[in-house]
Amino acid sequence: MVLYSLIPIVLWGAALYVGYRRLYLSPISHIPVPKLAAVTRLSVHLHLLPLQHIQSLGSSLIPSSYEAYYDLWLGGQYTFKIIALHKENGPIIRISLWEIHVADPDFYEVVYASSASGHRRDKYDWFTKGFGLDNAVFATPGHDLHRLRRSALAPYFSMTSVRRLQPLLEERVNKLLERSEGFRDSGEVLNTSCAYAAFTNDSDCVIIDTEAPDFDPSYRDASYFGSTAGNYLKAFSSGYGLICSAKTSTYPTFLLDHAPPNSKLQEVLAHIQSITSGHNDSHQDLSHPTIFHTILDCKLPDLEKRDSRLSDDAQVLTMAGTLTTAWVFEVTTFHLLSNPSILSALKAELSTAIPSPNDIGAVPLPILESLPYLYAVMKKGFRLTYGVSCRLARSDPDNTIPFTDEVTGKAYIIPPGTPINMTSVQIYHDESLFPDSWTFRPERWLDPSSKALEKYLVSFTAGSRQCLGINLAYCELYLGLSAI
Numbered sequence: 001m002v003l004y005s006l007i008p009i010v011l012w013g014a015a016l017y018v019g020y021r022r023l024y025l026s027p028i029s030h031i032p033v034p035k036l037a038a039v040t041r042l043s044v045h046l047h048l049l050p051l052q053h054i055q056s057l058g059s060s061l062i063p064s065s066y067e068a069y070y071d072l073w074l075g076g077q078y079t080f081k082i083i084a085l086h087k088e089n090g091p092i093i094r095i096s097l098w099e100i101h102v103a104d105p106d107f108y109e110v111v112y113a114s115s116a117s118g119h120r121r122d123k124y125d126w127f128t129k130g131f132g133l134d135n136a137v138f139a140t141p142g143h144d145l146h147r148l149r150r151s152a153l154a155p156y157f158s159m160t161s162v163r164r165l166q167p168l169l170e171e172r173v174n175k176l177l178e179r180s181e182g183f184r185d186s187g188e189v190l191n192t193s194c195a196y197a198a199f200t201n202d203s204d205c206v207i208i209d210t211e212a213p214d215f216d217p218s219y220r221d222a223s224y225f226g227s228t229a230g231n232y233l234k235a236f237s238s239g240y241g242l243i244c245s246a247k248t249s250t251y252p253t254f255l256l257d258h259a260p261p262n263s264k265l266q267e268v269l270a271h272i273q274s275i276t277s278g279h280n281d282s283h284q285d286l287s288h289p290t291i292f293h294t295i296l297d298c299k300l301p302d303l304e305k306r307d308s309r310l311s312d313d314a315q316v317l318t319m320a321g322t323l324t325t326a327w328v329f330e331v332t333t334f335h336l337l338s339n340p341s342i343l344s345a346l347k348a349e350l351s352t353a354i355p356s357p358n359d360i361g362a363v364p365l366p367i368l369e370s371l372p373y374l375y376a377v378m379k380k381g382f383r384l385t386y387g388v389s390c391r392l393a394r395s396d397p398d399n400t401i402p403f404t405d406e407v408t409g410k411a412y413i414i415p416p417g418t419p420i421n422m423t424s425v426q427i428y429h430d431e432s433l434f435p436d437s438w439t440f441r442p443e444r445w446l447d448p449s450s451k452a453l454e455k456y457l458v459s460f461t462a463g464s465r466q467c468l469g470i471n472l473a474y475c476e477l478y479l480g481l482s483a484i
C-alpha cells in the first residue's frame, strides 16, 4: 500500500527532474525559451498502439505537444506563434527541446550556407522522417550523402538542361490554354487551382517521362494532403510511412482518403523497374534523356541506383514542384485580376515581346527572361506565396555558430548539431525590408535599389540544400504566365 502511494510522488519527481534538465541543463539552455516549448516533447512508443503489425513504421512516434497544440489543435498556427514569441523574446529563441529559431534576415546566409563556403549543413531528421521517403535527396539528413545524391540530379536541372525542355513544356502550356479557352467560351468558372496544379504536375512529369492524364487533379489532391497532414506527420514521425502502409481502418479515414494515389506511385515504380532492367528503351526516341537514365549513367555506387531509392526521388520530384509552382500561378493570377493597372502594364510589356497570339509558345525563354515587368510580377508572386511556409532547419555538424543580437549586443554560441530554423513568412513580412509587405506591388522590384533585396528572396531557400527545381519552376512560370 505504502509503495503504491509513493508512485505519484516518484512520477511527479521524475517529471520535474526531466523538465528541469530540459530547461536548464540542455546544451542550448542559454537561449531564451517559452518554458512549455522546451519541456514538452513527449515520446509515445509505437508498441503502446495497436499497430505493431505494420513493419515499416520505425520504433516510435514523437509528438511535440507544445508545437502540436498550435499546429494540430489550432490548425497550422505554430509559424505565427513563433513570430509572436520572437517579439517577446528577441531574435533567437528555443522553440522545442532541441531546436532554435532565428529572426534575423541577415543570418540567413549563415544558416543556409553553400558547400562552397566550406561548411557542412545537415537537415533535421525529425523533419525529414515525416515524409517516409528516406532515400530521396530531399530527405537525406547528412551533408555528405546528400551531396553525393544531389550531384547525380543537379546536371539535369541546370539552366541549359531546362531550356532544352522548352518545346515539351510548351506542349503543356498549349494544353492549358486550350482548356482555359474552353471555359472562356462556355462561360463556365475555371477552378485555377486544379488547372495550374495539373499544368505544373504535367510539366514535372516531363522529367521522369510518365504520362499524366489531362488536368488530373490527383497529384494536386495528394499535395494538399501533404500540406494538411504535414503537421500530423511532423508530430508523429514515420507518419507518412504509416499512411502509405495502412491497409486497414487503424488510421483516421480523413487522412487515408487523401493519401497519395497508390496507383500513381506503383506506376512510377514500375516505370523505373522497366528502365533499370533494360526493358524500357523509350528514351532513345526522346529528345532528352529521362532523369533515371541520367542517374543510371552516372558514377553513383550501385546501392544508390536501386529501384526503391530512385522511386523515392521520383515521388519527391513530382510532388515538390506541383503545388509550390501552382500556388505561385494562383496567387499571381488573383493579384493581377484584382489590380487592373498592374495587369495592363504586364500585358503592354508582353504585347511588345509577343506581338501576335500565334507566337505564344514560340518566344525563346531568354527573351521572356529579359522582360523586367514580368520578372517583377513573378518575384512578387514568389514573395506572397512564401515557398515552403513552415520553418526549415539546418545544423552544422562540425562547428559552433556565433550569433549576436544586434539590438542588445548579446552574443550566443550555437553548439554543433543544433537544428537552427528560419521562416520565409517572417522575412517576407519584415516591414523594414518590405514596407507595406502585404501589398502586391511589382514596381518595388523595378527600382534599382531593389537589387539589395534580392538576397532576401528565400522562397527556394539557399545554399547546399536550395531547391533543385528552381530553374524548372522559373521556366514553367515564364512560359505559363506570359501565355495565360
Ligand code: HEM
Binding pocket: 137, 138, 139, 150, 204, 316, 317, 318, 320, 321, 322, 324, 325, 328, 386, 387, 388, 392, 393, 459, 460, 461, 464, 465, 466, 467, 468, 469, 470, 472, 473
Ligand atoms: C515555386 C516553386 C518551388 C518552390 C517555392 C520550391 C521551394 C523549395 C524549398 C523551400 C526547398 C527546400 C526544402 C527544405 O529545406 O526542406 C525545396 C527543395 C527541393 N525542391 Fe523545390 N520548390 C519549387 C519547385 C520545385 C520543382 C519544379 C521541383 C522539381 C521538379 C522541385 C524539386 C525540389 C527538390 C528535389 C528539392 C530538394 C533539394 C535538396 O534537398 O537538395 N522544386 N524546394
